[in-house]
Amino acid sequence: MGEWLEIPLRYHTQRRIIHLDMDAFYASVEIREQPELKTKAVVVGPDPRQTGGHGVVTTANYVARKFGVHSAMPAAQALKLIPREQLVFVPPHFELYREVSAQIHQLFHQITDVVEPISLDEAFLDVTNNKRHEHNTIKLAQWLQQQILQQTHLTCSMGISYNKFLAKVASDHNKPMGRTIVRPELALAFLGELPIESFFGVGKKMQSSLHELGVYTGHDLQQLSQAELIQRYKKMGFMLYQHARGVDDSPVSNQRDRKSIGKETTFNPALTTDEAARRQLTQLSQQVAAALQKRQLHGKVLVLKLRDADFNTVTKRRSLDRYLYTATEISQEALLLWQQFGDLSRGIRLLGVTITDLFPVAYENLSLPLIF
Template sequence: MAEWLEIPLQYHTDRKIVHVDMDAFYASVEIREHPELKSRAVVIANDPRDNHGHGVVTTANYVARQYGVHSAMPAAQALKLIPKELLIFVPPHFELYRVVSAQIHEIFHQVTDEIEPISLDEAFLDVTHNKLHEKNTIKLAMWIQHQILKKTRLTCSIGISYNKFLAKVASDHNKPVGRTIIRPEQAHDFLADLPISQFFGVGTKTQESLHELNVYTGGDLLRLSQMTLIRHYKKMGVVLYKHARGIDDSPVQGQRERRSIGKERTYNPSIEADERVQRELKLISQQVAQALAKKQLHGRVVVLKMRNQLFQTTTKRQSFDQYLSDEATIFQVAWQLWQTYGDLSQGIRLLGITVTDLVPRSFENVDLPLFE
């Protein structure tokens, strides 16, 4: 470890990285298909009124978000937050979303083949050397936005910087239909004012421990040595040390590994009561969350696996437009899936929870303060 720390940090600012993030993608596709929904609060979820109060929000349009509705929220809660005359639930249509995503990626390939897809609705592009031979990255971003709007009738927000970390920060800054650039000379001041809670990978527990070290902003983080951060946070300490200085040398990887992390438990005798299912799902959710934290990963899909005494196995999944990794959210989604699809008539001899479509936590969604 000591030998590793002796390697000096180097700033590489010659790359041009673009992060494209579609605006409320699933909801926007549904509104495109059904223009009469444009003024409504569109929540992508099965209607809990038709589903015994069960269901989880996949995403919501910006009208619904103004009322506090967000991804992974119980659908029944949206009923309480949004006026009934404004609210409409739309079940997700992932086959359609995949078709539209493929159209968007065709546009990306007109610019570069150095593309790292993060999900159906976002990707990193390295446009340092691009097929359009355009040196002005802002013009490239405008061209991408225009082509996506022209061919799909959908909008996106784009972040531009010299690395992936800052490009992702920039794309989240000014949604929807945003276009934000963070230049090398701007990064230090911007990050110094950024609340530590908005640094990638900083969950509630890490934030609390950083507060104990009097770290509340990126500027405070700069005062901690690399060794101190490693001692407290191991590998994540190195990431925090680099990110506070605007450093992220990770390349745009065209073939991103699709990983998953899951845990399951077998029961003999089988489970016969909902209360026991609930307890077991809480335990499994805790194990999955711990495994995700250990590998510094999070994902957008939660899968519930159920097997009865007849050895019939059922899997149900829920996709989201936000990343998740915390125990409470994983349990909430798994429990909602059980309430919707679970069946105790033949007993339950196996339960499992898996989180898939994983990426490093450095691609976490954050809310940003105003920055010009």
């Protein structure tokens, strides 16, 4: 085997990037609307006592998080963790969250138009050249944080650095209402202290694999050679090698990225009743809605996929003049298509529901008055 030629790293430290993350956004909006909830453990999501134990936590405030509750946890588990006298379930109000998000995004654009929304409550801002002509990024972040607090009565946390990866990690470092800056000369030390799961792309499977190599922190990761990481993890290995050394050249992108999100399931034996098909379509719609909400996307086109027991496949689509986002909206449209085109004569072997023509929810052009 020939000698490994190491790919040189290029450090670009001239950019100034802010990653802004609203603090427990949905729960904080609900508490703003109902101040009496401030001392309660607020869980945004369905109350499992009213849904037969079904449903997952959308988010939770910091009081609830102290009991170990987190987003995507089964709502029934939250019920077990929090004393009944402190626990309050609040159903999500996504239209309200979108309105508040649009208001916050208006403030972003008072600083820069180079904004990359990640979700309703999270965004990257490239403030290298900003509209306020402010060279001190900490002052700029402080101004934005104060404006959000004054105009929405909500708090946020910020990470500031020369690239997106460091800014993202830094925003989680001091929550809530924190500001963390990672300067180039301190990046290696900062990264060295991070648990390995804080690095992009390191899920549970990757964690286990890295633990087998004795890697539990960024410092441990920094000890592995580029060759070893690439040979073991391919492209992901090179990204880990870069991130462990504070390198991330990905730009803050304000381009709309159209996508599609869908769920499908097969049946054996095939479905033969209208009731069973409708029940499955409702469940698929709920799964699609959860995936959309996780990524904070919504779309205007619904696609229904049908396959009969003879493996004949049909797709039907419905284009709308409004965005689909909730499980109720998606299932309503899917069931309308099923009513028009569903055919049980040969049985149903597969059902699929997909939403296409997607955009981040933050791109809704809402014109809202600012609150003073």
